Amino acid sequence: MNKSxxxxxxxxxxYLQGDESALSILITRHKQRIYSFIYSKVFDRDIAEDxxxxxxxxxxxxxxxxxxxxxxxxxxxxxRISHNLVIDHFRKNNRMPxxxxxxxxxxxxxxxxxxxxxxxxxxxxxxxxxVRRLVEELPEDQKQVLLMRIYKGMSFKEISLQTGVSINxxxxxxxxxxxxxxxxxxxxxxxxxx
Numbered sequence: 292m293n294k295s296x297x298x299x300x301x302x303x304x305x306y307l308q309g310d311e312s313a314l315s316i317l318i319t320r321h322k323q324r325i326y327s328f329i330y331s332k333v334f335d336r337d338i339a340e341d342x343x344x345x346x347x348x349x350x351x352x353x354x355x356x357x358x359x360x361x362x363x364x365x366x367x368x369x370x371r372i373s374h375n376l377v378i379d380h381f382r383k384n385n386r387m388p389x390x391x392x393x394x395x396x397x398x399x400x401x402x403x404x405x406x407x408x409x410x411x412x413x414x415x416x417x418x419x420x421x422v423r424r425l426v427e428e429l430p431e432d433q434k435q436v437l438l439m440r441i442y443k444g445m446s447f448k449e450i451s452l453q454t455g456v457s458i459n460x461x462x463x464x465x466x467x468x469x470x471x472x473x474x475x476x477x478x479x480x481x482x483x484x485x
Contacts (some may be wrong), residue, residue, distance in 0.1 A: 299365035332377045346373040398456035425475045
């Protein structure tokens with residue numbers, strides 16, 4: 292059996308039966324997503340590494356104590372652990388976000404359990420990161436228009452004024468940027484949606 296193609300549940304089960312390499316495969320499989328999620332919250336590579344390592348120490352301890360019962364939901368379970376450790380990190384350093392007392396206060400923004408959507412957040416972040424990387428492969432004039440339009444939310448009239456080209460030229464560059472972006476996506480075999 293090729294373990295690298297096994298499901299997370301099969302690998303967890305193998306690890307619980309003493310196969311240490313199964314855990315190694317799980318960590319390798321999910322490292323990028325989990326690390327990216329942690330980094331997106333702490334914005335510090337050293338802290339992200341520490342939280343990542345603490346996450347897997349907690350995962351190992353929980354597995355060994357038989358505390359894992361999320362059949363087939365390994366990644367969301369690990370994401371919740373890392374999310375909680377990020378919160379612990381901020382609490383320890385008194386850096387929890389402060390909520391100002393104003394009329395816009397929304398209790399649901401504090402109470403909502405974002406960890407349930409952690410996987411979606413990571414996937415979205417990864418796709419956004421991949422797209423930004425691909426945008427870098429575009430010709431400079433197309434990249435400039437695309438960044439102004441999508442990331443800065445500028446109108447084509449504003450783009451025209453800032454770049455010194457006609458609105459039609461700006462529209463044309465945007466069109467070619469999107470066509471070329473699609474070619475780059477196809478070239479790299481990237482699937483942006485399931």
